[in-house]
Amino acid sequence: MTQQSRDMSRRRLLFGTAALGAGALLAGCTSNEAEPTAAQTKAAETGGNAEPGKRVTIGFSAPAADHGWIAAITNNAKAQAGAYSDVEFKTVEAGADAAAQRAALSTLLSQKPDVIVLLPHDGKELNAFGLEAMKAGIPVVNLDRAFPDARAYRTQIKGDNYGMGVAAATYIIAQLQAKGVSNPIIGEIPGIDSLELTQERSKGFADTLAASGFKVANRRPAEFTADSGQQAATGLLQALPKIDAIWNHDDDQGIGVLAAVNQSGRKEFFMVGGAGSKKAMEDIQADNTVLKATVTYSPSMASSAISLARLIGQGKGMSDLVELQVPKEIVLASETITKENAGDYLKLGF
Amino acid sequence: MSDATGTTTPERPTDLPAQSPPVSKAGTEAAAHRETPRSGLSFWKGDSGEGARRNLGLIAVLVVLVIIGIATRPDLYGDSNWVWNNFLTILKLASVVGVVTVGMTFVIIGGGIDLSVGAIVALSGVWATTLATQSFGAGGMIFTALVVGLGVGLVNGLLISYGKLVPFIATLAMLVAARGLAAEISQKQTQVSNNSTINGIASTNVLGIPLLVYILAAVVIAGWVLLNRTTFGRRTVAVGGNPEAARLAGINVKRHTVMLYALSGVCCGIAAIMLTSQATSAQAAMANLYELDAIAAAIIGGTLLSGGRGTIVGSLLGVIIFSTITNLFAINGLTTEAQNMVKGGIIVAAVLVQQVQFRSVTGFLKRNKATTA
Numbered sequence: 001m002t003q004q005s006r007d008m009s010r011r012r013l014l015f016g017t018a019a020l021g022a023g024a025l026l027a028g029c030t031s032n033e034a035e036p037t038a039a040q041t042k043a044a045e046t047g048g049n050a051e052p053g054k055r056v057t058i059g060f061s062a063p064a065a066d067h068g069w070i071a072a073i074t075n076n077a078k079a080q081a082g083a084y085s086d087v088e089f090k091t092v093e094a095g096a097d098a099a100a101q102r103a104a105l106s107t108l109l110s111q112k113p114d115v116i117v118l119l120p121h122d123g124k125e126l127n128a129f130g131l132e133a134m135k136a137g138i139p140v141v142n143l144d145r146a147f148p149d150a151r152a153y154r155t156q157i158k159g160d161n162y163g164m165g166v167a168a169a170t171y172i173i174a175q176l177q178a179k180g181v182s183n184p185i186i187g188e189i190p191g192i193d194s195l196e197l198t199q200e201r202s203k204g205f206a207d208t209l210a211a212s213g214f215k216v217a218n219r220r221p222a223e224f225t226a227d228s229g230q231q232a233a234t235g236l237l238q239a240l241p242k243i244d245a246i247w248n249h250d251d252d253q254g255i256g257v258l259a260a261v262n263q264s265g266r267k268e269f270f271m272v273g274g275a276g277s278k279k280a281m282e283d284i285q286a287d288n289t290v291l292k293a294t295v296t297y298s299p300s301m302a303s304s305a306i307s308l309a310r311l312i313g314q315g316k317g318m319s320d321l322v323e324l325q326v327p328k329e330i331v332l333a334s335e336t337i338t339k340e341n342a343g344d345y346l347k348l349g350f
Numbered sequence: 351m352s353d354a355t356g357t358t359t360p361e362r363p364t365d366l367p368a369q370s371p372p373v374s375k376a377g378t379e380a381a382a383h384r385e386t387p388r389s390g391l392s393f394w395k396g397d398s399g400e401g402a403r404r405n406l407g408l409i410a411v412l413v414v415l416v417i418i419g420i421a422t423r424p425d426l427y428g429d430s431n432w433v434w435n436n437f438l439t440i441l442k443l444a445s446v447v448g449v450v451t452v453g454m455t456f457v458i459i460g461g462g463i464d465l466s467v468g469a470i471v472a473l474s475g476v477w478a479t480t481l482a483t484q485s486f487g488a489g490g491m492i493f494t495a496l497v498v499g500l501g502v503g504l505v506n507g508l509l510i511s512y513g514k515l516v517p518f519i520a521t522l523a524m525l526v527a528a529r530g531l532a533a534e535i536s537q538k539q540t541q542v543s544n545n546s547t548i549n550g551i552a553s554t555n556v557l558g559i560p561l562l563v564y565i566l567a568a569v570v571i572a573g574w575v576l577l578n579r580t581t582f583g584r585r586t587v588a589v590g591g592n593p594e595a596a597r598l599a600g601i602n603v604k605r606h607t608v609m610l611y612a613l614s615g616v617c618c619g620i621a622a623i624m625l626t627s628q629a630t631s632a633q634a635a636m637a638n639l640y641e642l643d644a645i646a647a648a649i650i651g652g653t654l655l656s657g658g659r660g661t662i663v664g665s666l667l668g669v670i671i672f673s674t675i676t677n678l679f680a681i682n683g684l685t686t687e688a689q690n691m692v693k694g695g696i697i698v699a700a701v702l703v704q705q706v707q708f709r710s711v712t713g714f715l716k717r718n719k720a721t722t723a
Contacts, residue, residue: 071538193686218683226540226629227636231443235680238439241432252540256629263553263628279542 056313059113165204229253233260278349453617461590461657468640469528474622475632488547503615507608591658
């Protein structure tokens with residue numbers, strides 16, 4: 001452990017207890033690396049929008065959860081803000097639930113930052129805060145969990161959950177058709193089933209499969225953790241004596257899914273992951289497990305959110321676009337990582 | 351052994367050797383029991399005729415579940431290899447929660463409750479895997495998990511016995527704090543275990559049976575012997591049944607309570623290694639809601655939530671029923687929501703049956719006494 005990370009630990013200890021409980025709400029996945037890689041942020045280049053401009057104070061809030069994807073979100077945001085000399089970064093921990101986050105955000109609001117970037121526990125629950133901040137003249141950048149009310153945000157940037165399902169299904173269909181499998185048995189291991197994002201992912205998967213005449217034979221939800229993934233996969237493998245393909249929504253629970261597959265000695269199928277953790281990419285690259293691909297849902301969106309917030313604060317647009325202002329909404333594409341391109345994406349793994 | 355806090359009511363100055371309590375003490379200790387001590391009953395019956403009947407009922411439930419499985423998936427049950435494999439899978443699924451439940455059964459029989467077991471499993475697992483990254487090896491990881499489990503259990507016990515906290519509150523606080531500490535230690539990341547010995551535990555078979563099942567069997571047998579064949583077990587029942595009577599009988603109730611929570615903690619440490627091996631990693635959010643699974647299994651197994659009564663075999667059957675239901679729902683592709691509703695229904699039904707049985711048994715005894723007197 002380096003001195004720096006020990007200092008970080010000490011600070012985190014204070015928030016340790018508050019971190020509890022929020023984990024169940026979260027999407028994403030983790031690996032052993034806590035700090036963002038350089039590739040997950042964008043270095044301030046010379047010229048264009050990156051030139052230091054008007055000083056902007058950005059307030060930031062994301063749930064403090066025991067889940068690596070959220071940890072990566074916060075780390076990326078901090079690192080990206082640090083890359084700009086004209087950005088002052090004020091962060092508040094969001095606590096364990098929507099009420100706690102609302103309380104934290106109201107203290108942030110009273111400090112009157114130029115822009116607020118937040119990843120809400122639930123966009124529906126914090127919609128009212130977005131409206132309040134916008135009414136007070138502070139633009140809000142919503143990160144990943146959309147506000148239902150368009151007046152509650154200046155810009156939102158999010159991952160494409162439906163698109164993840166589409167990308168996973170597209171890869172699976174292509175592989176199966178190349179093998180000439182006509183009536184495949186496809187398994188699915190989603191994350192927490194009651195979350196909207198999980199339902200969107202599953203819908204994208206099912207819709208795309210249906211368009212090719214395929215369907216999911218069995219789906220066993222897990223809880224975004226490795227041990228729940230192991231148990232869900234054990235059930236799935238027991239239910240389907242022969243499988244052609246599995247989509248596991250989350251690379252973090254995928255550690256457990258792969259463990260269950262190895263423990264069962266089954267390898268007649270291939271698996272697609274989700275989110276794009278470093279470990280999953282390494283496994284894909286090594287090509288010695290059933291994991292052959294993963295579809296991205298990258299926490300690098302936090303870095304982009306900070307960049308957008310800075311531009312909004314300075315009244316600039318995105319220099320590659322014709323528009324003079326930052327767009328209202330950006331949805332990331334879910335990209336498919338296979339053995340062929342894993343080398344390129346490895347730097348984005350978290 | 352003297353009372354550390356020096357509370358107002360002095361306890362017996364010395365706790366006499368476990369193996370040969372003097373006659374007078376043994377007499378009062380037995381009097382503190384709610385039920386007569388067992389004698390020469392077979393292993394699975396546990397410690398009373400009532401427990402035996404209940405266990406028969408649980409086995410009947412298991413048989414029904416298997417019949418439903420055969421009826422709904424005759425294609426799978428037609429393959430004898432699959433059936434054997436599935437049997438082992440159910441036992442493997444039961445193994446981790448089973449070990450936790452043995453500890454929980456002791457705590458509940460002793461009149462307490464331990465809500466922190468899932469968090470202890472997570473903390474032990476995370477601590478052990480964090481050590482692994484510093485290459486302490488498999489022995490170091492196992493040692494760490496057991497020591498952390500024991501340590502947290504001791505803290506629980508001391509808070510409850512000497513801090514006079516209600517067990518519900520003390521272990522609830524520990525649930526929150528231990529998960530927080532686990533998140534802190536793991537830096538909110540999944541700690542992947544690179545130790546092939548640890549990872550290999552879950553995939554090792556001995557004589558065709560998974561090692562995890564042997565571990566479960568060893569813990570269950572040890573628990574059964576401890577509860578039914580030792581002074582410690584008799585005292586546990588006495589403390590849970592009537593702590594005041596137990597204290598008057600010369601049992602150091604406080605110290606005994608500490609040991610019960612420590613025992614539960616050690617079970618969690620064992621479970622943490624098993625779970626880490628299964629998932630080849632540990633995470634602060636692992637073993638989510640295991641406390642509820644363990645409590646539910648113990649209750650279904652006939653352990654009285656108010657303490658003083660329960661059997662290890664009943665708890666084991668409770669855990670196996672739950673993992674059989676999970677398996678049944680998985681092979682039929684049914685949702686986990688439906689599965690949870692069924693689990694809830696079974697818990698309610700089991701407690702209802704328990705109350706009816708208990709009332710009728712005590713009623714019968716009273717009437718019997720009245721007529722014979």
